[in-house]
Amino acid sequence: MSETILEIKNLQVEYHTEHGDVQAVRGINYQVKKGETVALVGESGCGKSASVKTIMGEKEANQVIKAGEINFTYQSKGQERTIDLLKISPKEMQSQIKGKEIAMVFQDPMTSLDPTMKIAKQIAEAIKASNPQMNKEQINKRVIELIETVGIQNAKVVMEQYPHQLSGGMRQRIVIAIALSGNPSLLICDEPTTGLDVTIQAKILDLIKSIQKSRKLSVIFITHNLGVVANIATNVNVMYAGKIVETGTSEDIFFDPRHPYTWGLLESVPDVNENVKKLPTIAGTIPDLTQPIVGDAFAPRNKYALKVDFKEQPPMFKVNDHHYAATWLLDKRAPKVEVPAILQKRIAKMKKEAEVNGE
Numbered sequence: 001m002s003e004t005i006l007e008i009k010n011l012q013v014e015y016h017t018e019h020g021d022v023q024a025v026r027g028i029n030y031q032v033k034k035g036e037t038v039a040l041v042g043e044s045g046c047g048k049s050a051s052v053k054t055i056m057g058e059k060e061a062n063q064v065i066k067a068g069e070i071n072f073t074y075q076s077k078g079q080e081r082t083i084d085l086l087k088i089s090p091k092e093m094q095s096q097i098k099g100k101e102i103a104m105v106f107q108d109p110m111t112s113l114d115p116t117m118k119i120a121k122q123i124a125e126a127i128k129a130s131n132p133q134m135n136k137e138q139i140n141k142r143v144i145e146l147i148e149t150v151g152i153q154n155a156k157v158v159m160e161q162y163p164h165q166l167s168g169g170m171r172q173r174i175v176i177a178i179a180l181s182g183n184p185s186l187l188i189c190d191e192p193t194t195g196l197d198v199t200i201q202a203k204i205l206d207l208i209k210s211i212q213k214s215r216k217l218s219v220i221f222i223t224h225n226l227g228v229v230a231n232i233a234t235n236v237n238v239m240y241a242g243k244i245v246e247t248g249t250s251e252d253i254f255f256d257p258r259h260p261y262t263w264g265l266l267e268s269v270p271d272v273n274e275n276v277k278k279l280p281t282i283a284g285t286i287p288d289l290t291q292p293i294v295g296d297a298f299a300p301r302n303k304y305a306l307k308v309d310f311k312e313q314p315p316m317f318k319v320n321d322h323h324y325a326a327t328w329l330l331d332k333r334a335p336k337v338e339v340p341a342i343l344q345k346r347i348a349k350m351k352k353e354a355e356v357n358g359e
């Protein structure tokens with residue numbers, strides 16, 4: 001289980017706009033191992049999507065990859081092969097990787113589905129694209145298998161329907177079935193449950209978790225809501241203004257968060273059991289990424305910021321072998337700052353729940 005299948009090194013992505021160059025991703029590093037779910041979490045505009053779109057070779061006309069490597073390891077003709085996804089041709093990306101080794105599930109299923117085509121045909125097309133040798137009968141069998149894999153029982157009825165005849169949750173299940181059609185080793189989920197109601201959201205998360213386990217899939221899961229990944233992520237990367245500001249296992253991030261930005265994100269997680277009228281959000285907005293950022297980008301919104309935060313980018317301080325955070329609060333010269341009391345209470349509660357669930 002310790003094989004690294006994806007290694008992102010110093011990835012820097014910019015967008016040219018008439019207002020200046022947006023530094024969307026400012027040098028990020030992380031790895032995804034076989035069978036692991038890695039979460040990328042942060043508010044809107046932090047560079048989560050920009051960083052994963054490059055994995056799939058999706059390039060907008062105004063996008064420039066300034067630096068970095070995306071090394072992907074997979075089995076090709078029985079041999080292990082590692083390639084830098086930033087260096088392969090669009091043709092190779094299309095014929096070898098996209099949909100076959102790496103597949104993606106987006107937030108809005110309607111953008112991935114063709115409203116004019118029956119479900120069976122859409123899944124069949126995806127199967128054909130990655131298995132051109134299959135005959136009609138084999139494809140039909142596989143369509144039904146895939147629909148059943150994503151937890152739909154009346155496969156024969158659903159396959160004859162059009163996307164608009166299905167609920168949002170069912171549509172997302174179909175998108176996941178299509179993503180699985182090429183038997184990928186890495187699945188990228190970009191806010192796959194946003195917009196779905198809470199109970200459906202939980203069902204889709206359970207589905208992704210069970211598929212991930214049964215197929216030993218690696219998953220990159222993007223969300224702005226840390227709560228969504230509490231039960232599915234092996235590792236969590238918290239992103240702010242194009243950088244990873246804290247990284248650790250789920251336990252590190254949920255039970256021992258160190259960056260004030262992570263504290264803010266955790267405080268903003270809706271708690272279904274608490275009768276809160278208005279959820280706390282982090283005051284302020286993300287910085288203008290067309291302007292050079294001096295120091296810790298979060299400093300202007302951080303009530304615990306030290307003088308040095310406004311001057312110098314903090315390094316990734318080590319908390320333990322798998323937990324790092326970029327905040328000067330972890331420097332040994334920094335004053336001792338406690339996790340906010342309200343969050344301490346939440347953490348104690350989450351720990352108790354995890355104990356009860358035997359996690």
Ligand SMILES: Nc1ncnc2c1ncn2[C@@H]1O[C@H](COP(=O)(O)OP(=O)(O)OP(=O)(O)O)[C@@H](O)[C@H]1O
Binds near residue numbers: 062
């Ligand atoms: N095509 C584009 N042209 C110009 N700027 C862009 C483009 N795509 C993204 N950006 C900018 O890059 C930054 C990072 O955006 P990105 O979509 O990666 O953030 P995100 O964290 O995924 O947010 P969201 O959850 O809203 O998708 C933002 O400032 C965004 O406005």
